[in-house]
Amino acid sequence: MEMKKKLSGIFAPITTPFVNEDVSLEHLKANMLKYRNTGLAGFFALGSNGENKSLAEDEKLKVLEVVLHEKAERQLLMAGTGYESTRQTIAFSKKVAEMGADFVSVVTPSYFKKRLTDEAMTGYYIDIADAVSVPVLAYNAPGFTGMTLSAKVVEKISQHPNIVGMKDTSAGNMSSYLDVCSDDFDILAGTISTLFTAMSLGASGGVVSLANAFPNPCCELYEKFNSGDLVGARQLHFRLFRLNRSVSGSFGVAGVKYAMEVGGYYGGDPRLPLLPLSDDNKKDICNAVAKAGL
Amino acid sequence: MEMKKKLSGIFAPITTPFVNEDVSLEHLKANMLKYRNTGLAGFFALGSNGENKSLAEDEKLKVLEVVLHEKAERQLLMAGTGYESTRQTIAFSKKVAEMGADFVSVVTPSYFKKRLTDEAMTGYYIDIADAVSVPVLAYNAPGFTGMTLSAKVVEKISQHPNIVGMKDTSAGNMSSYLDVCSDDFDILAGTISTLFTAMSLGASGGVVSLANAFPNPCCELYEKFNSGDLVGARQLHFRLFRLNRSVSGSFGVAGVKYAMEVGGYYGGDPRLPLLPLSDDNKKDICNAVAKAGL
Amino acid sequence: MEMKKKLSGIFAPITTPFVNEDVSLEHLKANMLKYRNTGLAGFFALGSNGENKSLAEDEKLKVLEVVLHEKAERQLLMAGTGYESTRQTIAFSKKVAEMGADFVSVVTPSYFKKRLTDEAMTGYYIDIADAVSVPVLAYNAPGFTGMTLSAKVVEKISQHPNIVGMKDTSAGNMSSYLDVCSDDFDILAGTISTLFTAMSLGASGGVVSLANAFPNPCCELYEKFNSGDLVGARQLHFRLFRLNRSVSGSFGVAGVKYAMEVGGYYGGDPRLPLLPLSDDNKKDICNAVAKAGL
Amino acid sequence: MEMKKKLSGIFAPITTPFVNEDVSLEHLKANMLKYRNTGLAGFFALGSNGENKSLAEDEKLKVLEVVLHEKAERQLLMAGTGYESTRQTIAFSKKVAEMGADFVSVVTPSYFKKRLTDEAMTGYYIDIADAVSVPVLAYNAPGFTGMTLSAKVVEKISQHPNIVGMKDTSAGNMSSYLDVCSDDFDILAGTISTLFTAMSLGASGGVVSLANAFPNPCCELYEKFNSGDLVGARQLHFRLFRLNRSVSGSFGVAGVKYAMEVGGYYGGDPRLPLLPLSDDNKKDICNAVAKAGL
Helix, strand or coil: CCCCCCCEEECCCCCCCCCCCCEEHHHHHHHHHCCCCCCCCCCEEECCCCHHHHHHHHHHHHHHHHCCCCCCCCCEEEEEEECCCCHHHHHHHHHHHCCCEEEEEEECCCCCCCHHHHHHHHHHHHHHHHHCCEEEEEEEEHHCCCCCCHHHHHHHHHCCCCEEEEEEECCCCCHHHHHCCCCCCCCEEECHHHHHHHHCCCEEECCCCCCCCCCCHHHHHHHHHHHHHHHHHHHHHHHHHHHHHCHHHHHHHHHHHHHHHHHHCCCCCCCCCCCCHHHHHHHHHHHHHHHHHC | CCCCCCCEEEEECCCCCCCCCEECCHHHHHHHHHHHCCCCCCEEECCCCHHHHHHHHHHHHHHHHHHHHHHHCCCCCEEEEECCCCCHHCCCCCCCHHHCCCCCECCCCCCCHHHHCHHHHHHHHHHHHHHHCCCEEEEEEEEHHCCCHHHHHHHHHHHCCCCCEEEEECCCCHHHHHHHCCCCCCCECCCCHHHHHHHHHHCCCECCCHHHCCCCHHHHHHHHHCCHHHHHHHHHHHHHHHHHHHCCHHHHHHHHHHHHHHHCCCCCCCCCCCCCHHHHHHHHHHHHHHCCCC | CCCCCCCCEEEEEECEECCCEEEEEHHHHHHHHHHHHCCCCCCEEEECCCHHHCCCCCHHHHHHHHHHHHHCCCEEEEEEECCCCCCHHHHHHHHHHHHHHEEEECCCCCCCCCHHHHHHHHHHHHHHHHHHHCCCEEEEHHHCCCCCCHHHHHHHHHCCCEEEEECCCCCCHHHHHHHCCCCCCCCEEHHHHHHHHHHHHHEEEEECCCHHHHHHHHHHHHHHHHHCCHHHHHHHHHHHHHHHHCHHHHHHHHHHHHHHHHHHCCCCCCCCCCCCCCCCHHHHHHHHHHHCCC | CCCCCCEEEEEECCCEEEEEEEEEEEHHHHHHHCCCCCCCCCEEECCCCCHHHHHHHHHHHHHHHHHHCCCCCCCEEECCCCCHHHHHHHHHHHHHHHHCCEEEEEEECCCHHHHHHHHHHHHHHHHHHHHHHCEHHHHHHCHCCCCCHHHHHHHHHCCCEEEEEEEEECCCCCCHHHHHCCCEEEECCCCCCHHHHHHHHHHHHHECHHHHHHHHHHHHHHHHHCCCCCHHHHHHHHHHHHHHCCCHHHHHHHHHHHHHHHCCCCCCCCCCCCCCCCCCHHHHHHHHHHHHHH
């Protein structure tokens, strides 16, 4: 059996730009043209910061087209394809695979959380991985879904040849997951706030929203750690941790989008019902960026 | 200003029948032909028990067509139209209103729960009610969404002329909501387990999954209470409470669907990743029905 | 076997008065002399509002002495005796029984909540009931303890001849408990906010903090319900519900103590680390009392 | 101003041995005579694993006497002195300080958690630190208390000259706390499962229950990390993480006590209502120890 492809580095879970609530492919393209010259290993499109759940399917497909077209060839694309039913997720994952996405990243379903037992969740990921031609990543996002993948599910799905890794944004489960997963299963930290400790434990990299606004410092943290500069990595960790708390931690997607503007990208507002930031909120972010010295 | 239409009685949050994962409109029609001769005041289609979040939009529209066509004229239709973004919800609600649904029932968005402040939630419901021609019901379902509507939001939206009521499946908030809502805002208990106490407090009726399988006993509880037979209502409450705990309480949608088979309707399995019941689970439900003496 | 003594009516979970952090037996006595002429069926001393966990054991004994001495003979005394270990709880319960308390009310232990299985909790209450000469009440207080008694535990312990009832302050479990408990097990609502619905379901009365400040209106709600005046009871329910939300609901023990001052009793401050109310907080309570028209 | 004393190394949160529910000072002494020849930097007596909340105060004092008498002189003693009220905690802390404890370790109060605001918690620790002659450690134990210290509280209390550090058993807050605390404030990981990542971030050591049974491997992890052997430390981390999950993670204090027996110490049963382990539970622990190769 073939070994799974090795994932590593920093991925940006790119946002979906809106102008007056319409998806703006022009702004998306402009952002991508800047990202292609960064150290980013790739992109997670249509994730939480991409407001996946707030988009219609035709909008999702257009977003992917632009990203696929504009990213550098060396950069990989993970496309968020999770729906609540196995059937919907497979159908959309197949479309996305045909378009050329390198991975599908499948967030846990969550609506029926009381009945989504370990058996149901394991079956879900295996059914998808059996049906889809590109490799599958699990996406564990309890802050959004209210569902946490158990270590047992991770252990089982990690052994499937077409389930190659996961993005984990939960707090404090990294050791559990790394302890039980197969050797060729790559776990990526889901936020810059845990990247440093995740890498200490053996994680392969991160898919971190701060990289949407400040890709290079995030890549620098990854590099510093990998080059053995623990002290430097730790210092940078705390600088980025503090900044991230004032951006995504305080304001979610709207915060990430405004930080992108500070960082030289198009941000714009999130789609309603998410509210735009107030001027005071924006000032807080500006101050946090200034303090971080980026 | 016109008074809001008065909602009352028992509504069935009908399930969506599947055969081999495909929506079966035939089975849905057959169920409806039985329901039209019951005491049900109407239906909530495409709710949680309708597996709304597991359906594609074209499937949803076909379900609504059948229900609209087969229900008795006196019976009302609430259609579940909630998506995660205001834009999607409005777009789908408009389609549904044109088809002839009496109400749209809009579950709270939940993915970005950390940023769905009272202000965001109030704005969400008001934007929808302003844009849609049929009256809007809120749907508070923390067991599924992890989001609970605050009393402040209920207070504000209840004053909008086109937001006429809500289905509440939360535990222990009924007094808070009834305390603050406007006088012409109808609150419906979201489960048979709370119908009796909700009516004691002033709720207008219920949208209760047990009515999918056993509509008449659920209507009987409503009637007994309304006719002033408190002792009889309480006794029936405990019988149905106990049964409901063994059906929806233990097994969710899959349990409701199997209870429907026991009650003489088509149930079938839920869509994956929800798993079908085991034979033992089914026996538990049969026993509970037998004990309830229905 | 003898039938259990029937509990009914409204009990005040009396506060422990402090002057400069010292227990003030004088103020306690003065409060009791007023309470003895109310319709209160009795008292729960050393409960949550009695700041049980903030008192040394010798202070607890002195409080009980005063209450036993000053209450009317017809009024019953429940004494809070729960500690974290079976051994401590039994030892203190025995002392209290010898002093003449009518019941011991034993809050669930909670520190080791992860290991307090149904088996452990059942054993706990049975060990105590076997060892103590006065009847035992369970006290379910998840808002303080983070522990909720399961219906299975309630079912089992309710069958013990010396476990005669429980105070329940949880949200939405009353039907579950009443459904499974033995016929001679009395369940008391733990707050005025749920007294009305609890009585609709068959609860025997209430132990409600609002009765510390306004005993007669609380007794009136109980009487109205019992005399069959549902409409009057419901109206009074909403008046007291709203008031309670502004007192205990907003400020806990400190709020209850200040409401006592408004109601003509000695309140004072809670023991540190609980903070005294601000002037604004106090104004809020005054306004809420005025609105309630008491 | 004097610098705070520097805490570092591995501390054992020693258990309290019982024989038939009575504290056994003999067994405690025997354990201590073994511990004094290990690499342990000291002890946390009367913590969660010491079943603090299940002991009477005279029992607590006797435990401390033995520990103070039998530990090696180089080993430090932290004594758990937290009660629910400031008054009780100060009174007991003073006794303990007079006996010769090096630190008092004060768990957060939790019974009135809804009213224990940041202001209340900051006041609590500062009042204690002002009143007690020995340095104070905070103890953050949400798994037991349901309370989590906010970063704001940690920031403020860390600046008090007599509050010198904290034991943190929460999941995922280490970066937040280290980010804001003063430079001379020592944070200790509260479980072996997080020691490795905590030290990566700058924690000073750990107070870890696995050290009750296997002190030397725990100390070895600390040493490996400090000597710069990251790869070795990570490998040992995963071995101990896995073992710990099968001991404290699965069975709490009862598991720790049985692991102590496997490790050559006296364990015994916890005090009721905590139940003793079954034979199967014990076998699980034996197997986990064997697999860990200790």
